[in-house]
Amino acid sequence: MARTMLEVQGLSKSYPLRTPTSSEETLVRQAVTSGRELLQRLRRGPPAAADDKGLHWALRNINLSVAEGEVVSVIGHNGSGKSTLLKILSRITGPTEGRVRVTGRLASLLEVGTGFHPDLSGRDNIFLNAAILGMSRDEIRRRFDAIVAFSGVEAFIDTPVKNYSSGMKVRLGFAVAAHIDPDVLLIDEVLAVGDASFQQRCLKRIEEFGSSGRTILYVSHHLPSVARLSHRTVVLNQGQVTFDGPTLAAIHHYEQHIGGFRAQRQWNPASAPGDDSARLLALEITSGGLPICGPVDVRQPVELTLRYEVFIGGLPIMPSLHLHDFGGTPVLSSVDIHPEWHGQARPTGVYETKAVLPGNWFNEGNFQVAVALSTLEPYRCHVYVPDALAFSLYDPMIGDSTRGQYSGSLKGYMRPLLDWQTQRISG
């Protein structure tokens, strides 16, 4: 039985709500209110206990236990309490209720730059951070070169950190955290900044940490990296743990219940999207004919099935699909040009159309699916459902995807299997 490195019991954190009428606390105002309360108490006895009004609970009754060597991810919306949890665990702020026990040395990497002093140079900040994390000067001197090399900011090491780009700050911050050998490492959204090659180095380093038996709590929006790094994931929603279990199931839970990822939708005829010519009845995403559950392996195909009803005969109905990333950037659009139906007048009735997006075709990532039914000449759009469904793809890194044995960064939305040919010309 492995040791418990992190034990969270009944943890809650509340913040006072700032209403428009309340402003910043001042000592003078505090003195006046205290005096008034004292007078009231003398006159009417003790006041009623303060209620919950005016408080925002960022975390409510969190229980969590992480064993030695475990890599646990925490996912959730913005404002779900992820960052507050890490802030309490790294002792930046105190909890309102509950307790936490941490075994051993804990290092944290929160947002951009782990507490750098803007006026000090990169070199001084490395020493400052190391001293904060409890390392001696000698220890840090021994690791100094490795830290600088990992960060890739050698040329700017004597420049004040305030002149660094945000990417450079993250790199330096991660480099320090990566070289102090903590027993427990907390990581928050580092992968949001920094270029792709550095992100890969970070992921690799985190993987090394994990496999060397260190305990990691990893907070991220980047679901593919969560799927790759951890076997266990905790889902936070509105300050509460709504799921704690295997990562793929957790991501599925997140996608279905919180993230707005829906793999299937059905409408009853009364409220179905569409006009009096055609209406959408149901949508479903499957993989290899099976319903999807969590992120799909990039090597597997993804099928989109549309069921719809045509009310007016003689229209050349044309289904189409449109993929976006979660930032709204279009990835691709595709229309059904199968000769059997494309441009052909259809009789009334219920139809089912399936589009297959092949495996080994997309890159890893999250995709939103929009669907439409329209007719051409004259152009008319009968149905358009923007964010209808969503799915995510991840690479299990076994070596037989289109990345082969290359573990570095692959950019872009597509990652198709191209026809590569090499001939030896001479020698």
Place this chain on the structure above:
Amino acid sequence: MTAFEEQLPAVRDTLITPEGGRFSSYLRSLPAFRQLLVFLVWKDMKVQVAQTVLGFGWLVLRPLLNALVLTLVFGRLARMPSEGHPYLLFFLAGYLPWSYFSGVVGKAAGSLTGNAALVTKVYFPRLLLPGALVLAGLLELVVTFTFFMLVSTLYYGVLPGAGLFWIVVPLLLLLVTTAGVSIWLSALAVRFRDVRQASGYLIQLMMFMAPVIWPLSLLSQRLGPIADDWVLKLLAGLYPIVGVVEGFRRALLGGPMPWDLLGLGFITASLLLLSGLVYFHRAEQRMADSI
């Protein structure tokens, strides 16, 4: 196992609770951060020297200019009595501890808000921030002291006597008082936004309340028999800066140490420091939320 891992201290448990753990264990955790304290002190000293155009020269120039202006105004124009010493020496001897106190306390109010980048991102005992200022200020004290000795020996030809040894007592009182006030102010300034503005004004008031530009003997001269009243003596003594300034003056210019004032001062200063530490520890849990 690497050599590094062998050096690691035995794995300890950290307990995080709403109260921030026991006060005694908080104090016990401080020595582990001495490396950080050294770093912060060094940083604060570097800032004092490096951030101005004149650099190190400013450290020397500031007491010099202050001494010249105040000597001119109070010594020459107002003809303030100076207990038989040249007014410049009389003033400098009292100004020496005062400039340290006012310099440190003035910066302490902003020590936590000014380091928001650190306080909101990483944990370390926040007490180190005002603590580092108290230590870094000693640099200025040494510079002003050297300046005093130069003026005293070279210009006036006055050498301090054996009584100089006793300067350690008012010096200690000075450190305890400065630490107490700094810790209180730094913690209050995080929660209450008006504290920082008020502190500058407060420091000015405190200077006129202490016998920095005027001699303590003036009290008995002007107030007559009332000044010998033990109540007045008690009130003066409980304001520790009075003991500090008088103590410095006697050690540097000669005369018996004001043990009664120093003793009373130590009572207030210790209470101030102790209560400051307790308040700071309680407030520390919420500091990152209010910055």
